[in-house]
Amino acid sequence: MQQVLSIAKRPHIVVGTPGRLLDHLKDTKGFSLTKLKYLVLDEANKLLNLEFKESLDEILNVIPKERITYLFSATMTKKVSKLQRACLRNPVKVLVSSKYSTVDTLKEEWYFVPADYKDCYLVHVLNELPGSMTMIFVWTCESTRLLALTLRNLGFKALSISGQMSQDKRLGALNKFKAKEFNILICTDVASRGLDIQGVDVVMNYDIPMNSKDYVHRVGRTARAGQSGYAVSFVNQYESLWFKMIEALLGKEIPVRTADADEILILREHISDSKRIALMKLKEDGGHKRRRKTEDEYEEEEEAPRGRRKPRSFKKSKGR
Incomplete structure (x- = not known):
């Protein structure tokens, strides 16, 4: 209207x-x-x-x-x-520099993770950065919903935004994130360009982009206008080549980090249960690959389940 x-x-x-x-x-x-x-x-x-x-x-x-x-x-x-x-008729072509780079105020790191443990490393880092305004990028619209439900089952204030939602619902989710009602936004590469979101502290690459230039657009959501920011990528054994291509595009090596293996194993049990519940929820709603959802279902998903046990938080590691 x-x-x-x-x-x-x-x-x-x-x-x-x-x-x-x-x-x-x-x-x-x-x-x-x-x-x-x-x-x-x-x-x-x-x-x-x-x-x-x-x-x-x-x-x-x-x-x-x-x-x-x-x-x-x-x-x-x-x-x-x-x-x-x-x-176009008789077009005039203007070419600008094709060199890609990230800003100096952005801290970039990555973890080499087994594919089956990517959720554990994600939660491990989220526990280290409580309350941070965070954007998490995944490949597909279905993954945004699954990851958002999984994180909410673990006690995080997460919501998703994707092209499968109506425009009103997308704007509603975006406004809730901007208003800090939710501090974690899970999205696809559609959100890496054109969205005006101030105050994003952290960008996480849950799935590594196959197009190296998309990495630059993703991490550009933080460390804006001279502010500091943090970007972390979770690279599994199947994505390492893509990540090397990103480093080649930027002309630099991004520092790698490690996590305590015992902490990751402790997290795995909680996360597996939460993901199983999320998958059951998606199945009840009509399937993981359903193209459209009713507005009532999206409203229901924005409420974090109560009574779920939040994963154990660990002492923040040094060097951040």
């Missing part, structure tokens, strides 16, 4: 995702782009993913052919080149 009211004021500039913009073109009375003069396609390489491509094609078909188009992309993929040929 707020967006409809804003559109009714006939703004000169509209910023939005292709899907949401297309919704308003179809459903909002009086909204039209027939007089559009400028079109900006930011993160074009991301807009061409399956999630946005169909909506973008529909928008390009209804806007004026006579316009000025600005296309920005971090990488010049075949899809971006195809889009360039389709919507």
Whole structure:
């Protein structure tokens, strides 16, 4: 409703995702782009993913052919080149430095972990950083829910955000994180760009990105505007090559850390129980791979289960 009211004021500039913009073109009375003069396609390489491509094609078909188009992309993929040929005429190409780096105020570390023990190392580090505003990145939307439920069963204030949620629910989760009602946000790479979240203390790479440049975008959520920050990655035996590629991109070696094996083993029993309960919950809700959920189910998941035993906290190790 707020967006409809804003559109009714006939703004000169509209910023939005292709899907949401297309919704308003179809459903909002009086909204039209027939007089559009400028079109900006930011993160074009991301807009061409399956999630946005169909909506973008529909928008390009209804806007004026006579316009000025600005296309920005971090990488010049075949899809971006195809889009360039389709919507640009006599384009002027501007190339900027492709060197990637992280800021000096960011402390970066990583753990080499067995794949089956990744949850244990994650909880170990969370116990060392109580109350820190933390973003945890995983590969899939399903993993955001599973990890959020597992951590809440362990007593952590965690919630997830993903493309499987409605826009209202995504904004609601994001606002709860910003308001510090929850201090842990589990998300996919969609949240590594474009979100304005202040005060993030820690970024954790639960799953290592297969695209090295995504690492830079992820850790860029912390240590912003001169503030300090901490980024930690959990690298299993199958991800070590990807992590080496990240170090090669940055032109540096990231320090490795270790954890006490006895502490990890103690955590494993608690975490296994919590994950089993989380998987049962997902199964009850319709399956781990269900594409959509009702709003009531998401509301229910935002309440941390009571009576669960929080994993044993250990004394913070030196050197942090």
